[in-house]
Amino acid sequence: MALAVTIDNITSKLDKKQKVPNCPPEEINLFSIVGRLGALEKELEDSEPTVHRVQTREDIAAPLAPVADRCERTPQKTSGVRPLVAQAEWTSVVKKRMNKKKKIRIAAKELTTVVGSASDCSIKASEPVRQVFINKVDKQCTNENIHDYIKKKGITSKDVRRTSKEGWLSTSFKISIPSVNFNDLLKAEFWPSGIRCREWLSYIPRKRI
Numbered sequence: 001m002a003l004a005v006t007i008d009n010i011t012s013k014l015d016k017k018q019k020v021p022n023c024p025p026e027e028i029n030l031f032s033i034v035g036r037l038g039a040l041e042k043e044l045e046d047s048e049p050t051v052h053r054v055q056t057r058e059d060i061a062a063p064l065a066p067v068a069d070r071c072e073r074t075p076q077k078t079s080g081v082r083p084l085v086a087q088a089e090w091t092s093v094v095k096k097r098m099n100k101k102k103k104i105r106i107a108a109k110e111l112t113t114v115v116g117s118a119s120d121c122s123i124k125a126s127e128p129v130r131q132v133f134i135n136k137v138d139k140q141c142t143n144e145n146i147h148d149y150i151k152k153k154g155i156t157s158k159d160v161r162r163t164s165k166e167g168w169l170s171t172s173f174k175i176s177i178p179s180v181n182f183n184d185l186l187k188a189e190f191w192p193s194g195i196r197c198r199e200w201l202s203y204i205p206r207k208r209i
Contacts, residue, residue: 131200
């Protein structure tokens with residue numbers, strides 16, 4: 001009998017602890033409920049185990065992949081605008097053809113050349129010739145006038161050619177003379193006042209560049 005009374009007492013005490021007392025609606029605090037719910041969610045997130053991803057060989061080789069491969073793997077969004085493609089600059093190389101006469105001159109320099117020394121006077125070598133250039137000459141002056149003027153000075157010109165055009169304000173000439181008279185034509189007192197004279201350059205020597 002005493003044992004039955006004790007069991008009933010324990011059962012009644014448990015029922016009282018599990019029973020939730022009635023609470024009027026005006027005493028319920030909504031903010032505290034929301035705060036507790038947020039705290040519970042945070043505790044659940046913190047309690048979840050963190051999964052660490054194991055690094056594979058593919059992950060290690062990815063940074064070493066070529067840039068072009070990574071660009072192909074990465075999808076690009078196109079919005080109807082054509083992407084700009086960097087174009088490489090090309091330099092066109094034009095190979096000029098060598099003049100036939102220049103080829104012959106170059107080939108002739110490699111050949112063996114001899115200079116005659118016989119005393120027979122039936123034929124003779126031509127005199128070495130050099131050229132001078134004069135300009136600032138009057139427009140009315142001709143090739144014959146230049147030839148006659150040089151002859152009056154005691155020198156026979158080999159050739160006189162006009163190098164200026166008809167529409168120019170002054171004329172210029174190329175004069176071929178014997179090499180022995182070259183320095184005479186380069187003197188200031190040889191020519192009339194205002195006329196300029198210098199050596200004729202058919203090409204620019206390397207030492208003058």
